[in-house]
Amino acid sequence: MTGSCILTYHSLDTSGSVISIPPAVFREQMDWLSENGVPVVPLDRIRETPGAVAITFDDGFRNFFEHAAPVLRQFRFPATVFAVSGFCGGWNDWPSQPRHAGIPRLQLMGWQELEQLAKTGITIGCHTATHPYLSRLSAAEVEEELYRSRSDIEQRIGMAVETFAYPYGDLTPRERQAAARHFHLACGTKLAFLSAGCDALDLPRVDAYYLRRRLWFRGVDKPYGSAYLAARGWLRVVRQRLTI
Numbered sequence: 001m002t003g004s005c006i007l008t009y010h011s012l013d014t015s016g017s018v019i020s021i022p023p024a025v026f027r028e029q030m031d032w033l034s035e036n037g038v039p040v041v042p043l044d045r046i047r048e049t050p051g052a053v054a055i056t057f058d059d060g061f062r063n064f065f066e067h068a069a070p071v072l073r074q075f076r077f078p079a080t081v082f083a084v085s086g087f088c089g090g091w092n093d094w095p096s097q098p099r100h101a102g103i104p105r106l107q108l109m110g111w112q113e114l115e116q117l118a119k120t121g122i123t124i125g126c127h128t129a130t131h132p133y134l135s136r137l138s139a140a141e142v143e144e145e146l147y148r149s150r151s152d153i154e155q156r157i158g159m160a161v162e163t164f165a166y167p168y169g170d171l172t173p174r175e176r177q178a179a180a181r182h183f184h185l186a187c188g189t190k191l192a193f194l195s196a197g198c199d200a201l202d203l204p205r206v207d208a209y210y211l212r213r214r215l216w217f218r219g220v221d222k223p224y225g226s227a228y229l230a231a232r233g234w235l236r237v238v239r240q241r242l243t244i
């Protein structure tokens with residue numbers, strides 16, 4: 001079994017926060033994938049492409065437009081941006097945002113930018129309307145979050161929205177079921193490579209924050225070829241780091 005991997009990014013900025021990767025590091029990482037011939041595929045093809053990487057960006061920060069889109073275009077890498085429909089063109093000050101955690105206040109892309117990206121091959125996915133902890137809402141509120149955000153994004157960009165990311169990776173079987181009614185694929189925040197038969201509605205991802213040191217990012221190539229066990233070892237290293 002050869003692992004593939006969905007990478008999660010949030011913001012490309014130099015604040016050093018837990019959601020931030022410096023733009024220069026992002027460019028280095030993309031350069032590394034390209035130099036090493038790692039296939040970068042659209043999210044909806046990752047499960048059937050062993051040894052590949054899919055790139056995802058949560059929240060739809062404006063710095064994606066400035067710093068990520070040109071680099072992705074240069075390398076011809078596909079990517080998915082999960083937008084928060086109720087805050088497009090505004091700021092990441094949704095009610096659940098913990099300010100004390102040192103997360104910077106950042107501007108989000110507007111509809112025009114999302115529409116433009118969609119036309120140039122970036123997939124726009126859904127990340128709810130107001131970025132809540134879904135498991136804390138009523139069933140009707142969960143349905144409303146998913147339905148409203150999907151239909152708003154579809155209307156604005158003029159394309160179907162088939163992918164979803166759970167805010168904070170917060171899901172129970174109830175949220176998974178709700179996501180199944182609206183989307184083909186949904187991403188969680190479980191830290192793992194993809195394995196055969198993994199749940200399309202709770203796909204594991206690897207947060208690029210933990211790979212921001214170049215050396216760690218290089219570890220991404222270990223699952224390719226036959227070195228699956230090496231990948232497990234690498235994951236163990238990442239997990240150890242996480243507990244520090």
Ligand SMILES: [Zn+2]
Pocket residue numbers: 058059127131167168
């Ligand atoms: Zn988010």
